[in-house]
Amino acid sequence: MPWIDVGSAADLAEATPLSIEVDGLALVIVRCGEDLYAVEDRCTHDGEPLDGAEVESCEIVCPRHGARFCLRTGEALTPPAYEPLRTYPVREESGRLLVEYNYSA
Numbered sequence: 236m237p238w239i240d241v242g243s244a245a246d247l248a249e250a251t252p253l254s255i256e257v258d259g260l261a262l263v264i265v266r267c268g269e270d271l272y273a274v275e276d277r278c279t280h281d282g283e284p285l286d287g288a289e290v291e292s293c294e295i296v297c298p299r300h301g302a303r304f305c306l307r308t309g310e311a312l313t314p315p316a317y318e319p320l321r322t323y324p325v326r327e328e329s330g331r332l333l334v335e336y337n338y339s340a
Contacts, residue, residue: 238333250290267293272306273325279318
């Protein structure tokens, strides 16, 4: 699968979600310490974006109903969400953020 350049790594602050779009797919990238995570930008409880979400201990918290998701695995950790977020490989290379994305998926 191709790695897609989605922007400058300088735009990504610690524990602050960065919303991006790849071929019509909304994603959120988060830096937790030295690690990067990319998940779909959609709460599985209500289908709404995670805009305004907080990040605590590498978990993203939905701003509407407080559902928590593990950024490492996408797992839904608390109700009202029960379905996991889809996760995507992400890396930093030469100051750029790259997301692995399969256009045919």
